[in-house]
Amino acid sequence: MGKKGIETMVGLFVLLGMLGLVFLALKAANLGSVSGGDTYMVQARFDNIGGLKVRAPVRSAGVTVGRVTAIELDAKTYLGVVRMEVQRAYQFPKDSSAKILTAGLLGDQYVGLEPGADEKVLAAGDVIKQTQSAVVLENLIGQFLYNKAADSGTAGAKP
Amino acid sequence: MMAVNWLARLGAIALEQFRGWGHAAFFLAELLASLPAALRRLWLVVAQVHAIGNRSLVIIMASGLAVGFVLALQMYYALVTYGAAESLGLIVNLALVRELGPVVTGLLFAGRAGTSLTAEIGLMKAGEQLAAMELMAIDTKERVLAPRLIGGILSMPILAILFSAIGILGAYVVAVLLIGVDAGNFWSIMQTQVDVWRDVGNGLVKATVFGAICTYVALYQGHETEATPEGVAYATTRTVVISSLWILGMDFILTALMFSTP
Numbered sequence: 001m002g003k004k005g006i007e008t009m010v011g012l013f014v015l016l017g018m019l020g021l022v023f024l025a026l027k028a029a030n031l032g033s034v035s036g037g038d039t040y041m042v043q044a045r046f047d048n049i050g051g052l053k054v055r056a057p058v059r060s061a062g063v064t065v066g067r068v069t070a071i072e073l074d075a076k077t078y079l080g081v082v083r084m085e086v087q088r089a090y091q092f093p094k095d096s097s098a099k100i101l102t103a104g105l106l107g108d109q110y111v112g113l114e115p116g117a118d119e120k121v122l123a124a125g126d127v128i129k130q131t132q133s134a135v136v137l138e139n140l141i142g143q144f145l146y147n148k149a150a151d152s153g154t155a156g157a158k159p
Numbered sequence: 160m161m162a163v164n165w166l167a168r169l170g171a172i173a174l175e176q177f178r179g180w181g182h183a184a185f186f187l188a189e190l191l192a193s194l195p196a197a198l199r200r201l202w203l204v205v206a207q208v209h210a211i212g213n214r215s216l217v218i219i220m221a222s223g224l225a226v227g228f229v230l231a232l233q234m235y236y237a238l239v240t241y242g243a244a245e246s247l248g249l250i251v252n253l254a255l256v257r258e259l260g261p262v263v264t265g266l267l268f269a270g271r272a273g274t275s276l277t278a279e280i281g282l283m284k285a286g287e288q289l290a291a292m293e294l295m296a297i298d299t300k301e302r303v304l305a306p307r308l309i310g311g312i313l314s315m316p317i318l319a320i321l322f323s324a325i326g327i328l329g330a331y332v333v334a335v336l337l338i339g340v341d342a343g344n345f346w347s348i349m350q351t352q353v354d355v356w357r358d359v360g361n362g363l364v365k366a367t368v369f370g371a372i373c374t375y376v377a378l379y380q381g382h383e384t385e386a387t388p389e390g391v392a393y394a395t396t397r398t399v400v401i402s403s404l405w406i407l408g409m410d411f412i413l414t415a416l417m418f419s420t421p
Contacts, residue, residue, distance in 0.1 A: 003202070006209045013213045017317030020324035021359075027346065028252050028327050029353040055354060108352075 038088035039066060040124040044098040044111070049080040050134025052100055052109045058084045059101075060113040065090045068111060084111060086122075093118040097130035109134060186379055189300055190308060196298070197305030207310025211272045211374075215318055218271055219264055223322035226259060227251065227329025235338055244334075245344035251330040252323075252349045256362045257418070260323035262410050265369035268315055269402035273377035276307055277398040280381025281391035289382075304378050308371070315370025316363050323362065361417040368409060373402045 001009070049071060058066035066086035074081050086092070095116030102109050113128075122128070197203065230251045238244045280303070283289050289299050334340040353359070377398045384394035 006206055009213050010205050010208045013208065013216065013314075013317065016216075017320055020317070020320040023324045024256065024320060024327075024359050025355050028256075028324075028349050029355045029359055030350045057351070 039085040040088055040122075041069070041083055041085055042122050042124070042126050042128060044082050044084070044128040044131050045074065045077070045079040046082060046098075046100060046131050046133045047079060048133040048136055049082060050100055050102075050109055050136055052082065052111070052134065056108065056110050058086060058111045058113060060090065060092070060115065065113065082111065086113075091121040092116075094120045094122055094126070095130065096122065096128060097132065098128045099132040100134035102135075182383075183379055186382070187375060190304055190375070190378070193298065193300040193305045194309065196301040197309060200302075200306065203302070203306035204309045204313070207306050208314055211276070211307070211310045212314030212317060215268060215271045215314070216321070218267055219318045219322050220325050222263060222267055223255075223260075223325035224329040226263065226322075227255070227326035227331075228333050230254060230259075230326070231330035231333035231338075235334060235340070244338075244340050245348055247334050247340055248327075248330065248345035248349045249352050251334075252327055252353050253358065255323040255326040256353065256358050258410070258414070260319045260326070261362050261365035261369055262406060264315065264319040264322045264366060265373060265406040265410075266403055268311075268318065268370065269373045269377075269399050269406070272311065272314070273373050273398045273402050274395045276311075276374065276377035277381040277384070277395045278391060280304070280307075280378060281384040281386075281394050284382065284384060285386040285388075285391060287386075304382065307378060308374050311374025311377075312367060312370045315373070316366040319362065319366035319369075357417075361413075364417075365410065365413050368413065369406050372405045372409065376402045376405065 052068065052071065054068055054071055056068045057064045058068065066084050068082055068084045070081075070083040072081050073079075082098075092113055093116040095118040097114045097116065099112045099114065100109055101112045116130075231247060234247050234250050235244055238247055238250075280289075283303070289303070292299050292302065331342075331345065335342045335345055380394040380398045380401070384390045
């Protein structure tokens with residue numbers, strides 16, 4: 001094979017590699033679903049973020065509207081600070097609330113945004129005031145046991 | 160007296176081993192130093208990408224397809240018990256992109272491209288072509304070895320990407336077209352869970368590292384071979400064994416570094 005032939009073959013090889021990478025990035029991974037376009041950052045503070053991870057989706061009415069970009073612990077209040085980027089196309093009222101929810105029974109955790117009724121909308125850098133922490137199974141069981149014990153305690157004291 | 164002899168022999172073996180490592184490290188340093196000069200002769204690199212990359216394409220793509228088929232079949236049998244057959248795409252994707260893509264491609268690369276490099280360099284040495292070039296004041300590292308190293312480092316990530324991509328397509332064929340898993344779920348679960356930078360990107364880094372290791376081992380074995388038919392035969396065998404062990408060992412280290420943090 002001549003020099004030109006080899007160059008053509010190598011060109012095809014590299015092109016094939018590029019196509020493979022584009023396939024992996026857009027079809028088989030999530031580069032396509034993250035709009036690189038206009039987003040604004042909002043924060044929310046939670047007592048407990050549970051198993052929330054960076055890059056977890058932010059959903060409203062089940063539709064993905066953004067992603068979690070950073071999670072840190074506030075050194076003063078000991079609250080988990082979750083920063084998220086929401087697509088500019090979606091404007092939420094200022095009194096919207098954020099919950100940490102679980103997809104399905106065993107699925108990953110995500111932030112659910114529930115719109116409020118305020119006329120002003122959330123701006124970049126705003127903090128979402130109303131939050132509901134992740135449900136931690138151990139706390140739930142603990143509470144259940146405590147209630148049971150309290151019930152049986154009062155039941156025993158009555159007669 | 161026996162014990163002293165035995166101890167002396169052990170010491171000699173250890174010293175010989177250290178000398179070998181030192182020699183290999185020195186060889187690597189010289190090779191790295193001649194990389195910029197080799198990059199100025201781009202045509203030599205292109206020819207090597209053809210010899211190393213293009214010619215490995217058939218075996219890599221066929222293996223990728225087969226691995227995709229088999230993974231999808233086996234995963235389906237296991238997952239359908241738990242009613243989680245939709246996650247099949249995700250599992251196949253992560254297994255291929257993170258681990259099997261770089262590692263299996265690396266092992267095949269050592270077998271296909273590594274051995275041919277060792278045999279080529281070894282025969283050049285046996286035919287005294289390398290010595291003749293040096294007599295003509297041609298730097299064999301710049302002219303012969305470095306372009307091959309660059310060619311290997313460039314080809315390996317492309318081959319690994321193609322392996323993973325073809326594997327995922329193979330899994331799609333088995334799971335969606337033959338078994339009847341829902342196509343929308345197959346792709347969407349993949350897209351929400353697989354991250355481009357963490358999963359695909361780290362797989363690429365792994366593949367590049369394995370490519371560098373394989374090519375270097377092949378070149379070193381070829382260059383240091385005993386200049387006899389038997390010597391070349393041993394050298395090609397050693398290339399496969401040593402590269403494979405390095406790939407398996409490095410894979411563990413790289414995986415621990417890349418995926419340990421949440």
